[in-house]
C-alpha cells in the first residue's frame with residue numbers, strides 16, 4: 080500500500096470537512112483573515128514560550144517570586160499589557176477616508192462646520208454613524224473640503240483613488256491589502272494584520288515601546304539564568320541560548336523600529352512619505368531636509384500624543400511662503416530661539 084493510497088480518503092473527505100468548518104466559523108473562510116489569525120496565535124504562543132521556559136527552568140526566579148512577589152508581578156503586568164496593546168492596535172481603525180467622508184457629511188447635514196485647529200482640519204466623528212452608506216449623497220461637500228487643502232487649480236481627477244473612487248486628502252493613500260484609502264498612511268503591518276495610519280499610529284508606537292521593554296527585561300532574566308546556571312544541564316543551556324539569540328535579534332529590530340518611528344513622529348512624517356518621497360507629486364519638488372508638515376518638535380509631539388483621539392485631522396499642503404520659511408538655513412538666532420521646536 081503506497082502513501083498515495085493511504086492519503087486518498089483524507090484528500091477526498093477534506094473538502095467536506097473544510098466546508099462544515101467554515102459553516103461553523105464563517106469569519107475564517109477568508110484566507111487573509113486566516114493568516115492574520117495564525118500570526119496572532121503565533122505571537123501569543125511565542126510570548127508564552129519565553130515566559131514559560133523561564134519559570135520552568137529558573138528555580139532562582141521562582142524563589143525570588145515567593146520572596147519578592149512585586150518583582151514578578153510587575154514583569155507579568157508588562158507581559159499582559161504588551162499583549163493587550165498588541166490586540167488593541169490590531170483591532171483599531173487606521174482612519175479610513177470613507178469614515179472621514181461620513182464625518183464630513185454628518186458635519187454638513189447638522190450644520191456644524193468642520194473646525195480648524197493647528198492649521199489642520201479637524202472633524203469629530205460619531206461612532207454610531209460608522210457603516211452607513213455615505214457615497215450616495217452629498218459628496219460635493221467632501222470635494223470642496225479636500226480641494227481646499229490642495230493648491231488652487233489642482234484637478235479632482237489627480238487626487239481621486241482609482242480603486243475606491245474617493246477623493247483623497249493630502250497624505251492619504253490606498254492600501255492594496257485592506258483595499259481602502261487610509262488617512263496619513265504609514266504602512267500596512269503584516270504582523271498586526273492592519274494598516275498603520277493616522278488613527279492608530281500612536282497605539283502602534285506604544286506597542287513597540289512596550290514590546291521593547293518586555294524584550295529587554297526578558298533578555299536580562301535569560302542572561303542572569305545562564306551566568307548562574309551554565310554547564311549544569313547541557314540541553315537546557317542549548318534551549319536558553321537559542322531563545323536568547325532569537326530574542327536579541329528581535330530586540331535589535333524593535334529598537335531600530337522604535338527609533339525610526341520616534342524620528343517620524345518628531346518630524347511629522349510617515350514611513351510612506353519618507354521612503355516614496357519622489358513618487359508623491361506634492362513632495363517631489365521639496366528638498367529632502369525640509370519636512371513640509373512639521374510644526375516644530377513640541378507641536379508635532381503634542382498633536383501625536385494628545386490631539387488624535389476620535390478625530391480625523393486632515394492637514395492642508397503648506398503654502399509656498401511656509402515652505403520657503405521652512406527651507407531657510409538655520410542661523411545662530413534660530414538655534415537660540417529653538418526654531419526647530
Ligand SMILES: [Zn+2]
Pocket residue numbers: 240241242243244245252253254258259260
Ligand atoms: Zn482607495
Ligand SMILES: [Zn+2]
Pocket residue numbers: 254255256257258266267268273274275
Ligand atoms: Zn492596509
